Each structure stands twice: as C-alpha cells, then as structure tokens.
Amino acid sequence: MQDFETRTDEELARMTQEGNTAAFGTLVERYEARLSRYGHKFLSVEEDIEDMLQEIYIRAYRNIQSFDTKQRFSPWIYRIAHNTFVNELRRKSRAPFFTVDFDSFLAHPLAAEKTEQASEDREMKEMVEKGLANVPPKYREVLILFYQEELSYQEIADVLQVPLGTVSVRLKRAKEALAKAYATMNMSYEF
C-alpha cells in the first residue's frame, strides 16, 4: 500500500504520468471539495456540479502528460475547471459569457500589496464569503481564487489566461464591488 497522503500534488501528478492511477485517485479526493466550492460560484444545481467535476477529472487525466511537474498543480487543474464551468454556463445560457474582456486589452500597473499576507487572513476569507453573492460574476471568480483558494496573482493570471495587470485591476474592482455589497448589508470592512 503506497502512502500518497504525504506526497505533494506535483509528485502525485508525476506518478500519474508514469501510470499510477491510484495516485490520480488521491488527487481527485484532494481537490474535490475545493473544486466543488469553486463550481458553486458558476452553477447552482448540485447534480450539474458533480457532473462537471467528473468532466474536469476526466479532462485532467487525459491531459496529465501536458502538465509540467516543475510547476504548481493547483493553477493547472483550476484552469481546466474554469474552462469546464465556463463552457457549461455558455451551453446552458446559449449566450456569450465573458467574451469581451476589456480589462485584458490594455496594460495595467500591479497593485503594490503583499499578496501572501492578504490571502492568509481568516477573517477576511469569511467576510469575502458573506459578500460574494452580491458581487458580479466577473469579479466573484477572482475573489474566490485569491482569498479562498489562495492562488497568487501569477497563478490566477494563468488560470484565467489574462495578463498579471488585469488580475490586479480586476481584484481592485472586486474589492470595490464587495464594499458596495457590504454597504447594502449594513456592514463595513477594510481590505
């Protein structure tokens, strides 16, 4: 019996590439709750999310040889999840979703803040969760990836495939949208 629990995601991905399917099973377990939570921001029906999770893992397994084990695994699988959920939303709504993203057209300066410090704040996470439902979907995703999934700016940029400056400006606008959401809920919070 192999001990997979102590292995990193990247080690498990490498083992999967070498043909160890049990290692992939551990990755499935490890990411299920996180991806399910992420999926709830796109879809509301539980069965849909479960179907999409299955689709994400199937895509991940098919494409695992394209994963560079020197990189972090989580942005890679979040990229697959993002595409899968967005495609499903497009299919359901039969309308374009995030088709024109003017934020990624132009260069934006990076916000001068410590990303690690901000994302480690537990209270902040709870506050984000409370206001999330009242934030436009475009900004919701970046909040989830940053505050709840604790991805760095660069990792979020890789998941959404947008420039780093776009992540920065979108996060800034997301915080402004959160502040407005708090105001309607008679709450306030300083980021």
Added chain:
Amino acid sequence: MNSDHDTSARTSIRDRILAKIEHNEVRMHSRTYFALKVSGALALAALILLITVFIGNFVFFMLRINGHGALLSLGTHGWSIFLRVFPWWLLITDIALAALLAWVVRHFQFGYRKPIIVVFLALAAAALAGGFALDEGTPLNDRLLHEADRGALPFVLDDFYKGARRAPPNDSAFRGTVVSVQQGSFSLADPDFDDVRMVIPADPSQSFSSVFIGETVLVIGSEDRGVIHAVAVHQIDADALPPQDD
C-alpha cells in the same frame, strides 16, 4: 452526518473516475500528442506570420513599383492622390491576419501574459517592418514580378503580381516613358491610354531639368486637351509599366 455523506460522495466520484480509467473508457494522451499539438500551433502561427509579412512586403512593393511613395512629398494634393491609390484592402487583410495571429499566440503562455492590444500592435508592427525589409533588402518581388510577366507563377501569386501595377487616377496622375525632350516640355508615351502626350510645367516659370529620354516617370498634374500640365515629375521603376506585346 454531513461529513459521512461528503466522504461517500467523494469516494464515489473517485471510484467512478478510476473505474473509467481501468476499463479504458478514459485514456491519457501521450506526450507525443501534446508535442504534435504544440508544434502544429507553432507551425500555424509561423504560417500566418509569414503570410502577414508577405502581404506587408507586397504593400511596400506596390508603393515602390508604382512610385506612389513619392506622392507623400507633394503636400495635400499628393496625399489626396496617395490615399486614393493606396491598396487599402491589402492593409486591412494584413491587419486582420495580425489580429488572427494575436488570437493564436494567446493560447501560449507568452501570448496571454501581455495585454492583447500590445500583442496585436507588436505583431502588426513586426509584420510591416519585416515586409519593408523584405521589399527593400531582397530582390524577391522584382523576380516574382518578372516571373508573373512570363506567366510562370502559380495561380494566387500570379494574380497578386499581375495586379501590382496600378494605373494612377487619370484626372491627377499619369505614367509613361519619356520619348522626347524639348525646350520646356517633353513627350510621354502613356501605355494606359496607348498614346503620346505632351507634358509642360503647370507653372510656366519652371522647367524640367532632369528628365531624360527612355526614363519611366510619374507625372502629377492635370490634363487639358491632350496636354498634361505637370505639378511634379518623379522618376519611377521601369517595371511599373506592363510589358509591351511584340
């Protein structure tokens, strides 16, 4: 209780995925598959880039061979003729191809990490700069033009190069070969009209000091009863005129 439910659901999804893998319903793509995919995308990007550079080069070639670049030094009148004769459809096609290329390279990490407008402008500038260098620095276009005149080019290239020579707008510009030079005037054999016309300076106080027999020239001016009143005369490439049938 809730935790037990979550655990069983988790196991269920994992088991379902692993069962599909075990029964070969889901197979992982090989490294070769991804290498081929990346190579294919790179080849596509390279092909689009080549076509973009080639079209950019062709725009510069058309301006050079027809002498239209000289129009830019003739003030507002020259500019207005230039805007009329410029091959806009080629430039628009080139810009559209640069946009397509920007979209293709966004599938690579180096593509999406820069704002799309920056990627697009860089590609468009590179295509035009490359096109200019290709036209100015190599004999490619001149050779292909001669091949087209011999009817030795394949279909698309043949159409391209045969269409490169453009007659100027006949109300403001004329081209031809100088067949005789007189005091204060010269005669121009104009293949577009298949006749010989006299050219005199629009300003009688000026004269043609550097016009020689046998030269191919572009004359800017207006025509009145068979006489061209020239504002400016520019020597252009002899290849600007279509080859004469024997």
